[in-house]
Amino acid sequence: MNLKELITDKVKEKFGAALEEVSDFRDDLCLTIKNNQIVQLAKFLKEDTELEFVMLKDVTAIDWATRKKRFTAVYHVYSFKLNYTLRIKANIDDDPPAIESVTPVWRSAEWYERETWDMYGIKFINHPDLRRMYMPEGFEHHPLRKDFPVLGIPGSLPLPYKAE
Amino acid sequence: MGLEAKLTQDGFITTTIDSVIAWARKSSVWPMPMGISCCAIEMIAAADPKYDIARFGSEVMRFTPRQCDLMIVAGTVTYKMAQVVRRIYDQMPDPKWVIAMGACTSSGGMYRSYNVVQGIDQFLPVDVYTAGCPPRPENLLNALMTIQEKIGKTKARDYQNRSLKELELSQI
Amino acid sequence: MDRIAQIYNEEKIYKKLLEDKNITIDDALENEMVINMGPQHPATHGVLRLVLRLDGETVTGIVPELGYLHRGYEKMAENMSYIEYIPHTDRLDYTGTMCNNVAYVLAVEKLIGIEAPKRAQYIRMIVAELSRIAAHMVAIGTFAMDVGAVTMVMWTFREREKLQNIFDRLAGARFTTSYTRIGGVASDMDDEAIAMTRKFLEELEPSLVEMDKLLLGNRIFIERLEGIGILPKEDAIALGVTGPNLRASGVDYDVRRAKPYLFYNEIDFKIPTYQQGDALSRYYLRGDEVRESVKILFQCLDKIPQGEVNANEPKKVLPHKTEIYSKMEELIHDFMLINQGINPPVGDTYFSVENPKGELGFYIVSNGTGQPWKLKIHSPSFCNLQAISQLCNGAMVSDVIAIIGSLDPVMGEADK
Numbered sequence: 001m002n003l004k005e006l007i008t009d010k011v012k013e014k015f016g017a018a019l020e021e022v023s024d025f026r027d028d029l030c031l032t033i034k035n036n037q038i039v040q041l042a043k044f045l046k047e048d049t050e051l052e053f054v055m056l057k058d059v060t061a062i063d064w065a066t067r068k069k070r071f072t073a074v075y076h077v078y079s080f081k082l083n084y085t086l087r088i089k090a091n092i093d094d095d096p097p098a099i100e101s102v103t104p105v106w107r108s109a110e111w112y113e114r115e116t117w118d119m120y121g122i123k124f125i126n127h128p129d130l131r132r133m134y135m136p137e138g139f140e141h142h143p144l145r146k147d148f149p150v151l152g153i154p155g156s157l158p159l160p161y162k163a164e
Numbered sequence: 165m166g167l168e169a170k171l172t173q174d175g176f177i178t179t180t181i182d183s184v185i186a187w188a189r190k191s192s193v194w195p196m197p198m199g200i201s202c203c204a205i206e207m208i209a210a211a212d213p214k215y216d217i218a219r220f221g222s223e224v225m226r227f228t229p230r231q232c233d234l235m236i237v238a239g240t241v242t243y244k245m246a247q248v249v250r251r252i253y254d255q256m257p258d259p260k261w262v263i264a265m266g267a268c269t270s271s272g273g274m275y276r277s278y279n280v281v282q283g284i285d286q287f288l289p290v291d292v293y294t295a296g297c298p299p300r301p302e303n304l305l306n307a308l309m310t311i312q313e314k315i316g317k318t319k320a321r322d323y324q325n326r327s328l329k330e331l332e333l334s335q336i
Numbered sequence: 337m338d339r340i341a342q343i344y345n346e347e348k349i350y351k352k353l354l355e356d357k358n359i360t361i362d363d364a365l366e367n368e369m370v371i372n373m374g375p376q377h378p379a380t381h382g383v384l385r386l387v388l389r390l391d392g393e394t395v396t397g398i399v400p401e402l403g404y405l406h407r408g409y410e411k412m413a414e415n416m417s418y419i420e421y422i423p424h425t426d427r428l429d430y431t432g433t434m435c436n437n438v439a440y441v442l443a444v445e446k447l448i449g450i451e452a453p454k455r456a457q458y459i460r461m462i463v464a465e466l467s468r469i470a471a472h473m474v475a476i477g478t479f480a481m482d483v484g485a486v487t488m489v490m491w492t493f494r495e496r497e498k499l500q501n502i503f504d505r506l507a508g509a510r511f512t513t514s515y516t517r518i519g520g521v522a523s524d525m526d527d528e529a530i531a532m533t534r535k536f537l538e539e540l541e542p543s544l545v546e547m548d549k550l551l552l553g554n555r556i557f558i559e560r561l562e563g564i565g566i567l568p569k570e571d572a573i574a575l576g577v578t579g580p581n582l583r584a585s586g587v588d589y590d591v592r593r594a595k596p597y598l599f600y601n602e603i604d605f606k607i608p609t610y611q612q613g614d615a616l617s618r619y620y621l622r623g624d625e626v627r628e629s630v631k632i633l634f635q636c637l638d639k640i641p642q643g644e645v646n647a648n649e650p651k652k653v654l655p656h657k658t659e660i661y662s663k664m665e666e667l668i669h670d671f672m673l674i675n676q677g678i679n680p681p682v683g684d685t686y687f688s689v690e691n692p693k694g695e696l697g698f699y700i701v702s703n704g705t706g707q708p709w710k711l712k713i714h715s716p717s718f719c720n721l722q723a724i725s726q727l728c729n730g731a732m733v734s735d736v737i738a739i740i741g742s743l744d745p746v747m748g749e750a751d752k
Contacts, residue, residue: 025685108722201405
């Protein structure tokens, strides 16, 4: 059985209608799941004996700016058993954006989700330590949102005084 | 150097205190390697056997600011880092000099973005700017020679006029 | 004068503290101490900041803080064309620059669906392996320097200088090379560069033996590192550690073998692994990887075919400068490529390669215009740093330095 079909069939069987979309662009399989099912899917992918996606490589998000569901959370997971990198997506329509954290399933998500919070302002519910990753504490904006200018907002970051 | 030849002939030289102090000071500049990013690798390269910064009397790289008189800011300074750079600069004893190594430190370079300070001269007095991304080690050595030239022109009383109390306080 | 007055005030506070009879020496010793390490510290490899909680000399808590070198790469990528972004990839992992170039152009090529000619791919393999050696030379040298063997960094940088001469010949820059192009490489590798590479490799082998003699027979070095910072296999996977650090924990995972890109499937090489997962095995593993890279390089130099170095895709690949000046059609293509950029199809791809620090991946979302809608860098140093809290907890404060050195993070990449 084809690897991609195996993964798709197993997830479809388990989650049914919660699986919103399956896409296959340039040989990358991508599953889009309803955002309230993300932790269940994560658990399933990790614990299923045929799949064993034990390693979370990356968490990020996409800001679609004008779309109704503005943000999409993106996860890349890897299975040593299948030697395959799978992409999972979940569209977020809440305002302010929030999604359940996958840190209880994959420990490595802790920093990735902190980074995503810092850059996009997506709140990860049940995250153990949701602080900013890169920007200083007290910074008010989220730089990777499309409405944040690339040159920054003047005065939002302080400089030390210059000696006379 | 020519100095020894002169001494064997006459046994003495005539000079001013200022130039002796300046000569001693400029030949033993102790850099504070403020290695932040890519330029730090070229800064280490300048200290390696091929380029050998020891020829200019500056091989004593000290990581504590209290022992240094030249800060080489090597790498992109972000707003978060700027506070640290300034704080380290404040801890260095007078007299002190600063080299802005590379395009990022001099002007922000290719990083025209929200978190990069567009030139460290916004919060530090810079003596020499070095071009390049990163500058080759030769270029850093050239900057060091320029600093030496600058130090060679200083007068001892530039620092003597300030009272000891004030000098000590400025170092805290 | 305000400042001076303020300092006097502070001095008064210190004096008051010293005179306070309620604080005794015993209290001071019994209490836990919080110390700040970095961002300016010789052993934190750039601008990593660690806040350590110490009980005596044992670390009881550690909070890493990143972001002192956050340059906004991902934001800048959204505002420039695919070709413009190549120089920025140099400065991600600035110890092994060519690897990043190769990773980025391969990711873009996957997105737009073209392939570079065979000779270009072999050249990319050669430069990637050369910069793997360069990066490991920095890693080994600075690691040894951190734990006290300063000679090593002189020796490894001596080797690096030879490598940088090769890069200078190839790309015209010592290490921020920007050598690869989408669909090929900037310039062909001439015979002299190949001869220089061969000469370098032949000279490298005796000096590797020399370096081994210096450190591996050195009892201080070995006893300092053995059994320090043990990362078990399961934790390494759970924490998402990649690259040499993962393999030193006994996981046989290398992207070059798991998902071969370029022509790594035609090359015979081993993936060194160690089972102990301590700082010493991470050091050994880097040495072994350098030897494997030498093996790969010799095979590449033997196998490199003749031919073009840029793909024949005029709408996607920049033409050569001399052709732009002499031919009308190339001039038009160049104009279109520079002004509108490559317009890849709508979609998103993830592509990763094995970098000296681990798996470097680019996740690119395209909306069909000349600029990426989103570009996410999956940087290995960031993943590796996440293990630092677990490794340092319960270690001695002096071991923290050895652990950072053995993880070998590069902050340019970790902070993006």
